[in-house]
Amino acid sequence: MRTSIATVCLSGTLTQKMEACAAAGFDGIEVFEPDLVTAPQSPEEIRALADRLGITLDLFQPFRDAEGVDPATFAGNVRRAEAKFRLMRRLGMDTMLVCSNVGTASVDDDHVSAAQLRELGDLAAGYGVRLAFEALAWGRYVDDYRRAWRVVELADHPAVGVCLDSFHILSRGHDPKAIEQIPGDKVFFLQLADAPTLSMDVLSWSRHHRLFPGEGSFALAEFLAHVLRTGYDGPLSLEVFNDTFRQTDPDRTARQALRSLRWLEDQAARQLGGEAGPDLVRLPDVDEPAGLDFVEVKAEDAGEVEVLLRQLGFTFRGRHRSKPVRLWTQGSARVVCNEQQARDMPPTLSAIGYEVSSTAVSADRAARLLAPQVHRRTYAGEQELAAFAAPDGTEIFLGEVPEGPDATWTVEFEQGASPDPDPLVTHVDHVNLVQPWQHYDEAVLFYSSVLGLEAQAALEVAGPVGLVTSQVMRSRDGRIRLALNLLPAGIEGGLPQHIAFACRDVVTLAREARARGLRTLAVPDNYYEDLDARFDLAPDLLATLRELDLLYDRDGDAEFLHFYTATAGGVFLEVVERRGGYDGYGAANAPVRLAAQLSR
Numbered sequence: 141m142r143t144s145i146a147t148v149c150l151s152g153t154l155t156q157k158m159e160a161c162a163a164a165g166f167d168g169i170e171v172f173e174p175d176l177v178t179a180p181q182s183p184e185e186i187r188a189l190a191d192r193l194g195i196t197l198d199l200f201q202p203f204r205d206a207e208g209v210d211p212a213t214f215a216g217n218v219r220r221a222e223a224k225f226r227l228m229r230r231l232g233m234d235t236m237l238v239c240s241n242v243g244t245a246s247v248d249d250d251h252v253s254a255a256q257l258r259e260l261g262d263l264a265a266g267y268g269v270r271l272a273f274e275a276l277a278w279g280r281y282v283d284d285y286r287r288a289w290r291v292v293e294l295a296d297h298p299a300v301g302v303c304l305d306s307f308h309i310l311s312r313g314h315d316p317k318a319i320e321q322i323p324g325d326k327v328f329f330l331q332l333a334d335a336p337t338l339s340m341d342v343l344s345w346s347r348h349h350r351l352f353p354g355e356g357s358f359a360l361a362e363f364l365a366h367v368l369r370t371g372y373d374g375p376l377s378l379e380v381f382n383d384t385f386r387q388t389d390p391d392r393t394a395r396q397a398l399r400s401l402r403w404l405e406d407q408a409a410r411q412l413g414g415e416a417g418p419d420l421v422r423l424p425d426v427d428e429p430a431g432l433d434f435v436e437v438k439a440e441d442a443g444e445v446e447v448l449l450r451q452l453g454f455t456f457r458g459r460h461r462s463k464p465v466r467l468w469t470q471g472s473a474r475v476v477c478n479e480q481q482a483r484d485m486p487p488t489l490s491a492i493g494y495e496v497s498s499t500a501v502s503a504d505r506a507a508r509l510l511a512p513q514v515h516r517r518t519y520a521g522e523q524e525l526a527a528f529a530a531p532d533g534t535e536i537f538l539g540e541v542p543e544g545p546d547a548t549w550t551v552e553f554e555q556g557a558s559p560d561p562d563p564l565v566t567h568v569d570h571v572n573l574v575q576p577w578q579h580y581d582e583a584v585l586f587y588s589s590v591l592g593l594e595a596q597a598a599l600e601v602a603g604p605v606g607l608v609t610s611q612v613m614r615s616r617d618g619r620i621r622l623a624l625n626l627l628p629a630g631i632e633g634g635l636p637q638h639i640a641f642a643c644r645d646v647v648t649l650a651r652e653a654r655a656r657g658l659r660t661l662a663v664p665d666n667y668y669e670d671l672d673a674r675f676d677l678a679p680d681l682l683a684t685l686r687e688l689d690l691l692y693d694r695d696g697d698a699e700f701l702h703f704y705t706a707t708a709g710g711v712f713l714e715v716v717e718r719r720g721g722y723d724g725y726g727a728a729n730a731p732v733r734l735a736a737q738l739s740r
């Protein structure tokens with residue numbers, strides 16, 4: 141279907157916004173009036189620019205406080221509206237959004253609102269303009285789409301229809317099912333926005349915290365399916381008021397926005413099944429990744445991380461035959477230490493390889509979701525891997541699920557030892573990626589749409605430098621777990637990232653690692669006193685935890701024991717043992733870890 145986006149979603153001047161929308165691949169835009177009022181270009185110049193960029197001007201918005209008013213106020217509204225209809229003619233635009241009255245409404249009567257919209261519709265028709273009436277969630281009287289539709293029905297004018305905005309409907313918990321009772325040709329426009337679940341007044345929520353589809357918690361695929369069942373065939377348009385997107389790179393936001401629409405179209409098509417029209421974007425089906433192929437640490441000198449790996453019992457599997465790259469493995473955990481093109485770089489988590497059932501299909505899906513491709517130098521005889529950049533710059537590699545116990549590419553590494561046949565570490569449990577504040581929401585959408593991971597409920601962890609928001613993206617089977625940590629803005633130097641390894645026996649592993657010289661992250665004694673108070677632990681378990689700097693959590697009968705290494709550059713390592721099906725991450729222990737990492 142045609143795609144559109146409101147200029148209010150982006151930062152920049154009107155012309156920069158238009159260029160960003162066109163470059164991303166949108167078909168059209170909603171002109172948010174304040175963007176035009178503040179632009180130095182004439183309406184004719186804006187129209188010409190849109191033509192040159194190949195985008196249509198789909199919706200002029202908003203026209204406020206139009207209906208439900210006394211006759212004197214309405215006379216003023218008619219004059220104001222006519223000025224905007226003239227302006228729209230100069231812009232070559234035919235649809236205006238009229239939002240329900242917030243400021244001047246004094247008559248709570250659908251018949252009065254309808255009569256006034258009918259009169260405005262008559263006037264609009266003379267300019268070739270249609271009016272799309274939208275119920276704002278905080279409208280004085282009309283605050284529900286069902287009431288806006290009743291008013292439009294009563295107005296009974298060909299130039300008067302409704303605008304449906306998912307935010308106003310879903311934020312209030314209104315059932316979107318009744319959308320299907322509106323004839324599709326009376327739905328003049330559709331605005332889509334997601335949002336996180338928040339408990340705050342709906343106006344502030346709407347003006348500051350809207351998100352692109354797939355980044356929040358609204359059931360937008362179901363919502364869109366209801367709208368499409370009416371026969372609506374106008375643009376799918378994004379209207380996202382968001383403080384972050386208003387101040388960050390508009391080109392990037394526009395690409396992210398288009399990705400969200402492609403994802404949503406595909407999701408809605410799946411909802412609609414056989415009913416789906418041919419116009420909806422379909423993405424290739426992919427299974428969730430079957431496992432983690434490898435994690436890569438990049439550094440000018442990866443030695444410090446390699447010491448930690450050796451202490452944790454990893455086996456050095458050799459050097460790459462043509463690159464300054466070394467491989468360490470234990471169980472199916474593979475860590476690649478890459479010193480190629482890494483001048484002055486401290487150890488950093490730079491890439492993650494995922495095992496997928498078909499690299500070609502997954503790569504096709506990623507490309508259709510506008511994931512930026514990464515080009516790495518490969519050498520003759522080496523496996524070609526599809527690679528994309530995640531929003532934080534982490535490279536995503538797609539490799540086939542190995543047939544044997546080891547990934548096929550490990551043969552490219554030479555002169556190392558053979559794998560340990562009976563390792564304590566079995567696999568990578570999770571990877572923790574610190575996200576810059578401006579890319580966090582994009583990352584949630586990226587991992588869910590491109591890799592098919594599911595967002596778990598976000599939580600906030602208090603650290604000495606600020607609140608860190610943590611959101612786990614995982615596969616349904618739990619084999620892939622990425623913890624995205626949102627860094628508070630302005631932290632000098634950022635926070636370290638980590639790889640967590642799952643092991644069969646964390647106590648034995650911690651003892652062996654210490655015997656090999658490992659320094660674990662020191663845990664304060666206060667923590668153990670609190671732990672004992674909370675869990676009433678057996679004295680010898682408590683003593684072991686204390687002795688080895690182990691952290692502990694319990695959920696029903698399931699237990700979680702884990703420890704952290706010291707930090708090497710921008711990376712540290714964690715070892716976890718899940719007992720009895722424990723499924724979390726020891727969230728209560730995260731503040732202890734953050735404080736320990738920063739205490740001197």
Ligand SMILES: O=C(O)c1ccc(O)c(O)c1
Nearest residue numbers: 202237239274305346347
């Ligand atoms: O916040 C507002 O006022 C506003 C304006 C126009 C819209 O379409 C909308 O959804 C909200």
Ligand SMILES: [Mg+2]
Nearest residue numbers: 274305331379
């Ligand atoms: Mg709206």
